[in-house]
Amino acid sequence: MKFGGTSVEDPQAFRRVAKIVQAHAQMRPVIIVSAMSGVTDALLQSVQMAKRGELEQATSTLEVHFDRHLKVATSLLSAREVARLESAVESARRQICGLLRKVSTRMHLEFLEDTVVSYGERLSAELLAAVLCTDGLPAKHIDARRCITTEETHGGAQPLVRETEDRTRRELGPLVEAREIPVLGGFIAATKTGKTTTLGRGGSDYTAALIGAALRTREIQIWTDVSGVLTADPRLVRAARTIPCLSYREAAELAYFGAKVLHPKTIRPAVERGIPVRVCNSHRAQDEGTLIFSGSEFVPHTAKAIAHKTGITVLQITSARMLGAYGFLRTIFEIFDRHRTVVDVVTTSEVSVSLTLDDTRALGEILTELRGLGTVEVEERRAIICVVGEGLRTTPGVAARVFATISDINVSLVSLGASNVNLTFVIDEERVREAVARLHFAFFEQEVESVCGNHQSRTTAGASTGLL
Ligand code: ADP
Ligand code: ASP
Ligand code: MG
Numbered sequence: 001m002k003f004g005g006t007s008v009e010d011p012q013a014f015r016r017v018a019k020i021v022q023a024h025a026q027m028r029p030v031i032i033v034s035a036m037s038g039v040t041d042a043l044l045q046s047v048q049m050a051k052r053g054e055l056e057q058a059t060s061t062l063e064v065h066f067d068r069h070l071k072v073a074t075s076l077l078s079a080r081e082v083a084r085l086e087s088a089v090e091s092a093r094r095q096i097c098g099l100l101r102k103v104s105t106r107m108h109l110e111f112l113e114d115t116v117v118s119y120g121e122r123l124s125a126e127l128l129a130a131v132l133c134t135d136g137l138p139a140k141h142i143d144a145r146r147c148i149t150t151e152e153t154h155g156g157a158q159p160l161v162r163e164t165e166d167r168t169r170r171e172l173g174p175l176v177e178a179r180e181i182p183v184l185g186g187f188i189a190a191t192k193t194g195k196t197t198t199l200g201r202g203g204s205d206y207t208a209a210l211i212g213a214a215l216r217t218r219e220i221q222i223w224t225d226v227s228g229v230l231t232a233d234p235r236l237v238r239a240a241r242t243i244p245c246l247s248y249r250e251a252a253e254l255a256y257f258g259a260k261v262l263h264p265k266t267i268r269p270a271v272e273r274g275i276p277v278r279v280c281n282s283h284r285a286q287d288e289g290t291l292i293f294s295g296s297e298f299v300p301h302t303a304k305a306i307a308h309k310t311g312i313t314v315l316q317i318t319s320a321r322m323l324g325a326y327g328f329l330r331t332i333f334e335i336f337d338r339h340r341t342v343v344d345v346v347t348t349s350e351v352s353v354s355l356t357l358d359d360t361r362a363l364g365e366i367l368t369e370l371r372g373l374g375t376v377e378v379e380e381r382r383a384i385i386c387v388v389g390e391g392l393r394t395t396p397g398v399a400a401r402v403f404a405t406i407s408d409i410n411v412s413l414v415s416l417g418a419s420n421v422n423l424t425f426v427i428d429e430e431r432v433r434e435a436v437a438r439l440h441f442a443f444f445e446q447e448v449e450s451v452c453g454n455h456q457s458r459t460t461a462g463a464s465t466g467l468l
Contacts, residue, residue, distance in 0.1 A: 001029045002186060002208035005037035006225040007282035008124055009077035017128065018135045020223065021181070025137060027218070028444055030177050030211055031183040032144075033128050035334040036230040039065050040187075046096075046435075050103040061430050066093055069123050081130050092119045102169060110154035114188075115196045118145075119424070121185025129183040136339055139181040145196060146171050147214075148189035148207060154198030157189060161269075170215035183359040186210065195402065205263035209277070213269035220277045222262065222268055227281040228290030228409070229254060229261055231307045236433050237440045243290050243304050250304055250388050251277065251292040251424045256344075257386035258309035258378075267292070282302045289450025291350060302391035303398075303443050308436050310429050312344070312382040313360050314341070314413065319374025328373075329353065335369045343383060345424055347413050354413050360423045377456075382412075386424045389441065393420045405442040406435045 001024065003017050021031060034040075042065050049058035065088050073085040099116050103109060132139035147168040150157035172182050181202055186204020189197045199206050212220035229251065230240040246254070248271045255262040261279060270277045270398055276293035322328045332353060336343055339362035346355045357363070363378075372375045378452050392398050402423060413426040427435055 002032040002204055003034065003128075003225060003282060004204065004222070004224045005034040005039070008033055009037040009361070012074060013073045013282070014072050014128065014131050016282055016285070017223075018131050018137075019283060021132055021137060021139075022135060023285075025181070026308055028179060029181060030172060030176065030215065031139070032186045032204055032208040032216070033124050033172035033180060033183065034186050035124050036065070036068055037125070039068075039120040040117055040201070043096075043120055044113070044242060046100060047116050047174045048101055050100040051106070051109070053104055055100060055104050058104075059097050060098065063095070068129055070278045072127055076131050077134055081134065085127060085130060089123065092123055094292055095119070096263070104244065111195055114154045114198045117198060118185075118188040118196050121188045124185050125185035132181060132183065134135075138179060139183050142171060142182045142184050144184040144186065144188050144207060145194075147184065147190060148199070148210060150189045150197045150199070152191050152195070152197075153292065154197055156203075157191075157197035158190070159189065159199070159206075161193065161210075164210055165214040168211055172215060173210070184296055199265075200263070202260065202263040203265075205266040206269075209266045209269040212275055213273045216273060217275060219296060220266075222266070222277065222279045224261055224279065225280040225281065226261060227284055227440060228279045229259060229292075229305065231304070231434055231444050232440045233259065233308065236308070236436050239440065239445050241444070242288065244288060246290060246304060247390055247421075248291045248292060248294055248419050250390060252387045253288065254305055254307045256308060257307040257384055257388075257422070257424065259305070259307045302389050302395075303387050304389040304391075304441050305387075306436055307386045307388065308383055308444070309344075309358065309386075310381075310383045310432055310434055311358065312384050312429070313357045313363065314354060314379040314382050314426060315357065315370070316352055316354045316377040316379075317370055317374050318377075320351055322351050322353070331373065331445035335366055338369075339366050341366060345413050345415050345426065347415060356382070356413065372398070381429040382426050383429045384424060384426055385432065385435060386422050386437070387443075388422045390419050390421050392423060393418075399422055401442070402439065406439050409435055 003203055007017055042062055046058040046062055069089050072084045096116055096119055099112050103112050129139045149160045149163035175182050186207035187199055189199060191197055208220055226241040230242055230272055232240040234240045246269050247267035252267040255264045255386055276291055278289055278291050280289040281287050341359055341362050344356045387402055409427050409431050411425050411427055415424045
């Protein structure tokens, strides 16, 4: 059971989590928890301030967050536990100050950043374990860095699956057997030699999937602030609604193309072990949420959801040398490989390749190398929109329907068929809100003809999928 930052934002939220864990205690849960909401951002900001030499401000901006932890402790724990938590917070404060001082002298920056940021999850996990114990549950805080083992990259390290599985079973197996409830911070990890690393922003979902896969749990539950995976990002579309079931492939595509509710890497460990993933709302535990599993019913002629991702850069590489030449694409992609940069969408013509990047940290070096191969055009502030559904495979005219809905919006880089479950394309970032809202209306809100069982019936916004 993984609880995200907004599920542990204040004393009431901790109370809600304790109640949910209590209700599942018979199922021998393992708990993964994110930093309290806003804490990871604040820690990262304090590192940036320290880098600029603003040491005083770097430490003082964290005070309000230390106080939030203390407020949870004083609201929910016994006096003895409050004293223990106070000293844990005090020691975190001292250590963070020491680390920020080192950051300001620019020593081993990346390693220090991960270590500073790890305190968010270390404190929230310690606090949640104490709250659960106060409720009479046999909870025990385990430092996740003893379980999740990664390679040496910082800021988004790749887990070493075998080591992670071995260590997780060794650390948690006996506790679960003894009916204790391990409580681990998500997102944080360590290298084989014990250096602190992190799994990338939003990585607590991934921790839950890795731990679930290692322990072969019956289910991986992601508890968040919405009732499951919705038909679109609710921040853009107020009418977005819960999708009851998704296949692994549908969920993976949605997560990859921007549905923030799941970290993009969450699905893989679950698929490999065939473990269902359930997304639930910690604010409304009674809601059904979404179940992601392999047997998810195939619904023909339907779109299940629309995801989008902004801040995308499009590169178009044109070279006459590409005409009829083999090995050209490999040469291009080797450049991205060398700079450890992921390419999301690719389309090619006889003499050009267009592709999209989310991470542009190495763009300067990449462009220098690409310009050795041909001319390169760069378009910034683009957005990817992705319409997802297993039913798209068997549906003629999907693209026509999508593009007719947004016919006045310029579309580039269209990709349909690579995974069979999505139609992906790129538009100007400025028009993304409007495009997603219009597509959502067309596929999920408009009155449509629907076939329910053997009856022909008319359905409106209550339908769980968008008929094409
Ligand atoms: P947590 O702190 O629980 O990890 P996140 O903020 O990472 O929560 O993810 C939940 C948020 O994801 C929701 O509040 C919602 O705004 C956003 N979101 C974006 N797309 C979707 C979607 N398709 N379905 C559900 N939530 C989405
Ligand atoms: N606390 C981390 C973040 O804010 C990880 C997570 O919440 O999943 O990115
Ligand atoms: Mg998240």
